[in-house]
Amino acid sequence: MDTEGPGKKTTELFSDDSTRHIILCGPPNVGKSMIFNCLTGRYAAVSNYPGTTVEISSGRCTLLPGYEASDTPGAYSLLPISDEERVTRDILLNLQDALVVHVVDAKNLRRMLPMTLELRELGLPMMLVLNMMDEARQYGVEIDTYELSLLLQIPVVATTAIKGTGIPELCRTIQHGDFRPKSFAMTYDNNLRVMAQTLGLTQPEGTPFNPTLLAASPAASALPLNEMGAFELAVRKTRQAYADDILASCAIFPPRTVGKVASVLGRLTFNVWTGVPIALLVLYFGVYKFVGQFGAGTLVNFLEKDLFEKYVTPHLTRWVEALLPWPILQDLFVHDFGMLTLGLRYAIALILPIVGTFFLFFSMLEDSGYLPRLALLLDRVFKRIGLNGRAVIPIILGFGCGTMAVMVTRILETKRERIIATLLLGMAIPCSAQLGVILGMLAGHPTALLAWAGVITVIFLGLGWLGARHLPGEAPAFYLEMPPLRLPKLANIVTKTYSRMHWYFLEILPLFVAVSALIWIGNITGVFQWVIHVIQPLIGLMGLPPETASAFLFGFFRRDYAAAGLLDLQRNGLLNAHQTFVSVLVITLFLPCVAQFFVMKKERGWKFTLATSATIMVAAALAGIISNFILTKTGWM
Amino acid sequence: MQCPSCHKEFDPSESIAACASCAGKGSCGRIRCPHCGNETVREPNILQKIRNLFPVRKKKSPVHPGQLKKAKLLLSDLKQGQNAMIEAFEDLAHVRKFLSLGILPGTPVHVVKRFPAVVLRSGYSEFAFDRRLAKTVRVQLIEDK
Numbered sequence: 174m175d176t177e178g179p180g181k182k183t184t185e186l187f188s189d190d191s192t193r194h195i196i197l198c199g200p201p202n203v204g205k206s207m208i209f210n211c212l213t214g215r216y217a218a219v220s221n222y223p224g225t226t227v228e229i230s231s232g233r234c235t236l237l238p239g240y241e242a243s244d245t246p247g248a249y250s251l252l253p254i255s256d257e258e259r260v261t262r263d264i265l266l267n268l269q270d271a272l273v274v275h276v277v278d279a280k281n282l283r284r285m286l287p288m289t290l291e292l293r294e295l296g297l298p299m300m301l302v303l304n305m306m307d308e309a310r311q312y313g314v315e316i317d318t319y320e321l322s323l324l325l326q327i328p329v330v331a332t333t334a335i336k337g338t339g340i341p342e343l344c345r346t347i348q349h350g351d352f353r354p355k356s357f358a359m360t361y362d363n364n365l366r367v368m369a370q371t372l373g374l375t376q377p378e379g380t381p382f383n384p385t386l387l388a389a390s391p392a393a394s395a396l397p398l399n400e401m402g403a404f405e406l407a408v409r410k411t412r413q414a415y416a417d418d419i420l421a422s423c424a425i426f427p428p429r430t431v432g433k434v435a436s437v438l439g440r441l442t443f444n445v446w447t448g449v450p451i452a453l454l455v456l457y458f459g460v461y462k463f464v465g466q467f468g469a470g471t472l473v474n475f476l477e478k479d480l481f482e483k484y485v486t487p488h489l490t491r492w493v494e495a496l497l498p499w500p501i502l503q504d505l506f507v508h509d510f511g512m513l514t515l516g517l518r519y520a521i522a523l524i525l526p527i528v529g530t531f532f533l534f535f536s537m538l539e540d541s542g543y544l545p546r547l548a549l550l551l552d553r554v555f556k557r558i559g560l561n562g563r564a565v566i567p568i569i570l571g572f573g574c575g576t577m578a579v580m581v582t583r584i585l586e587t588k589r590e591r592i593i594a595t596l597l598l599g600m601a602i603p604c605s606a607q608l609g610v611i612l613g614m615l616a617g618h619p620t621a622l623l624a625w626a627g628v629i630t631v632i633f634l635g636l637g638w639l640g641a642r643h644l645p646g647e648a649p650a651f652y653l654e655m656p657p658l659r660l661p662k663l664a665n666i667v668t669k670t671y672s673r674m675h676w677y678f679l680e681i682l683p684l685f686v687a688v689s690a691l692i693w694i695g696n697i698t699g700v701f702q703w704v705i706h707v708i709q710p711l712i713g714l715m716g717l718p719p720e721t722a723s724a725f726l727f728g729f730f731r732r733d734y735a736a737a738g739l740l741d742l743q744r745n746g747l748l749n750a751h752q753t754f755v756s757v758l759v760i761t762l763f764l765p766c767v768a769q770f771f772v773m774k775k776e777r778g779w780k781f782t783l784a785t786s787a788t789i790m791v792a793a794a795l796a797g798i799i800s801n802f803i804l805t806k807t808g809w810m
Numbered sequence: 811m812q813c814p815s816c817h818k819e820f821d822p823s824e825s826i827a828a829c830a831s832c833a834g835k836g837s838c839g840r841i842r843c844p845h846c847g848n849e850t851v852r853e854p855n856i857l858q859k860i861r862n863l864f865p866v867r868k869k870k871s872p873v874h875p876g877q878l879k880k881a882k883l884l885l886s887d888l889k890q891g892q893n894a895m896i897e898a899f900e901d902l903a904h905v906r907k908f909l910s911l912g913i914l915p916g917t918p919v920h921v922v923k924r925f926p927a928v929v930l931r932s933g934y935s936e937f938a939f940d941r942r943l944a945k946t947v948r949v950q951l952i953e954d955k
Contacts, residue, residue, distance in 0.1 A: 281934060283933060398903035427930070445926060653938050
């Protein structure tokens with residue numbers, strides 16, 4: 174994920190002709206982003222699961238003046254499966270005058286070298302980086318980089334990017350290495366040529382037989398998957414044989430010894446009997462205790478009551494009142510809906526601590542490598558709702574920020590899965606800001622909290638089930654590499670949390686302030702009162718006090734803004750338990766925020782976004798009315 | 811299960827085909843070997859589960875000439891802790907998923923776990939595949955020495 178976040182365009186590849194370009198490519202989860210960070214001093218998200226990078230990010234190299242580096246999404250091969258891989262392939266095939274740095278995981282060189290050979294075949298100026306050398310050494314892997322570079326005829330450097338070892342050597346090689354094109358060709362079986370011919374694959378005239386170019390030909394995308402599969406299998410077998418041949422003379426891979434603490438713990442997280450309790454514990458301590466109670470309770474209380482109510486708000490109000498004599502203009506900045514007293518206060522005192530604690534928790538989860546295990550555990554449940562276990566990553570991220578999560582749905586393979594995941598993220602997954610506020614509101618009512626969680630879970634599963642039944646397409650398949658459990662590194666967690674908060678804050682603060690200004694305009698012109706008047710009967714049907722109408726109105730701009738408004742009302746004693754429950758339910762289901770709306774549009778298109786939004790609004794209102802009806806009739810709460 | 815009469819292994823579900831002509835349609839609680847037609851009592855599921863809790867190493871039964879032709883073994887049939895070698899992919903539509911993780915014909919794998927999904931160890935990495943994918947891979951068992 175690029176730190177610049179969605180919406181903003183990433184720097185164009187090759188914007189400037191005088192700089193030299195470096196393209197980092199390689200399989201997922203080998204540390205391309207880590208190397209990118211080392212080279213550029215910028216920050217691209219790094220975590221311990223495949224598929225973290227979904228966008229290309231570029232930056233000037235601080236260590237190498239005159240160079241610009243680009244980080245690409247992981248690709249196992251240039252015969253692409255997913256859209257990200259296709260993006261990477263198209264970049265590599267259309268490269269002109271750039272240095273390709275192929276990054277691989279040293280201990281898995283055997284299965285990653287075929288892609289190096291594939292790149293070699295394309296004749297690009299390139300080098301190989303054997304990253305994660307420390308882990309490889311732990312396993313007893315020995316690789317003679319000099320011999321390997323002779324055999325491949327390209328420079329080879331060993332690094333441990335996370336510790337910074339090998340980076341100076343990498344820089345030296347980039348600057349002074351020998352990247353003159355050297356011919357490299359593999360001999361393919363004649364059967365493969367025949368196969369390519371019968372499949373109708375073509376490549377540009379005059380180029381030597383090259384399976385990558387053949388697979389990129391227009392005919393390839395129209396072929397049925399199994400025929401392409403046969404072709405790819407045959408190609409891969411040849412390349413693997415070459416790779417094995419090369420490695421036989423320059424590397425030793427001793428058989429793996431097991432019995433480390435981490436692998437025992439890893440085993441426990443796989444097992445259903447131990448894994449489910451572990452998952453519940455992680456969620457209880459992470460989400461409920463840390464985000465809910467500490468973030469949304471202690472921190473919010475401190476910032477709200479001790480900081481804003483006592484010092485900031487009175488001072489600002491006095492200051493603005495002294496400076497601006499006109500009450501109307503005063504209202505723009507301070508008082509009930511002022512840009513400073515409402516917008517700034519919501520953003521800093523209510524939302525920031527909650528989102529911050531969530532991102533901290535999520536970063537720890539990511540770096541530990543626990544998420545793929547959770548994916549494995551939940552795969553069977555997710556299959557029922559038309560997704561596969563891999564969708565755990567966007568769904569859990571959705572509990573942090575739905576906008577980011579919608580972007581991360583790209584790691585899902587089929588369009589059908591992406592649609593279902595986006596739908597679920599829009600409707601049934603509250604983002605951390607909302608969640609924190611909701612947990613805070615329901616903290617005093619444990620039964621209401623359970624009932625809320627139950628209803629949301631049922632809606633989540635029900636909606637997914639309906640989607641799975643009615644959307645056309647093949648059932649998803651689940652396959653995922655399980656990275657080893659690693660102890661999260663404090664520095665990485667802090668930088669990652671900081672970069673996410675930074676992105677989030679830049680995203681929401683202007684929106685909050687803008688919403689305050691809009692409300693101010695609405696108040697003066699009377700539009701606001703009119704809208705509240707119109708939606709009041711609906712609010713009445715839900716049994717909520719009229720004041721909540723304004724909170725829901727803000728909800729059109731951001732769900733969390735509405736949730737924060739509700740929290741404000743509840744703190745002032747305007748909502749009883751019953752009303753709290755209904756309003757919380759409605760706000761959870763409510764339309765996603767403006768940012769998520771636009772990302773949805775970007776990823777799925779207008780038609781989908783508008784239809785989803787309309788459905789969500791109707792469903793949220795219905796859920797409110799029905800739950801109010803049931804609660805009134807039964808007298809529960 | 812194993813037929814007590816001809817000692818051939820068969821899956822209880824295959825028995826349904828054997829009694830297709832019978833009006834009872836398998837409601838008799840007996841099971842018929844699809845190879846020799848001998849009827850035996852079906853082993854209750856609970857007994858089978860208990861037995862699975864305590865895996866007993868099977869004694870090598872003398873090889874019958876009819877047994878030489880081995881039934882094909884799929885990745886999904888492997889038990890936890892077994893080692894096997896990938897033999898072939900039955901459904902080439904899914905082959906890229908395996909290739910991308912470096913799993914090719916000839917790759918030795920170790921089954922770490924088979925529920926909720928098949929977890930394999932190959933080289934220094936572990937991979938998870940769901941049952942549907944695991945069923946598309948033919949493997950060859952590597953016996954422990």
